[in-house]
Amino acid sequence: MGQNRRYGSDLTDAAVTEAVTRPMPISLSEAERGAGAVREAEEPPEVEAWVRFPETPVRVRGRAVAWTDRAFWVEFEMRSGATHRVWVWASAVTGVPTGRSQ
Template sequence: MGANKRYPSGPQPAPPVQADTLKQVEPEYEEFTARPFSLTAEELGRLPAIVVTEPILVLAWVRSPAMSAHVQGRALAWTQRAVYVEWEHRGLHRAWVWASAVERGGLAV
């Protein structure tokens, strides 16, 4: 497998892990709040994930049942088709999103 074209430079990655072992993380809510969608194991395709030792700042589109949000976050891992993103909004969230929904740096508008 060649160099990663999406994130070609930056911190050295940790050894690969199976993508479906990195699970969605949601804060404990005291009232009902729609939780964002994370890609399923089937969508991740049993691909190995590259885990970074230092998170990379990204902008990501994250979907929930009622809406989508453009969030400023950190890429923690990725595969050929998906990125494991962490962001803060009333607590810490982590979810897998399609790679095409993610771009490096910048501010969410």
Template sequence: MERVANSGPLQTLSDAELELGREPFTRDPQPKPVKAWVRFGETPVLVDAEACVWTSNAVGIRFTVAGKQLKTWVWASAVRTKHPAPSD
């Protein structure tokens, strides 16, 4: 993952895409675990993340690479609920 993170800058949605001035958003005091597709430069990668804030179209996530916490906005369709591992 660290190699991919060094392949280019972490991409995020633009202010125009987010429309935060017009689009209501929810901020969760207890972020939810998710899997999300992000891009470093042109390289897509699926990461374990937390959904911290969202609109009807986008999700603000945070995740860690090499001990560094990163934050970005992705389209809602790029995010999936992370289900806990089944217990035996």
């Protein structure tokens, strides 16, 4: 009978990641991110960060819009176009300029 052929598949890592995650990431609590001052970036640098979703952690590309001594507030976009901001541990973020603490 028929054959199962796929043409133009959208089976990329990003598509699979979005298919298994809910649209809302899990952010650190206020206590976890620290009581210190929150510093906002004038020009948020591009970063990569591990963000937790209920089902699985996902590595995203985004911008570090603010930080404390322990955490970063990372803004990123999903393939659907939805933009999220989530607090993550500082150790979960790479690509941050070394002068961030000033």
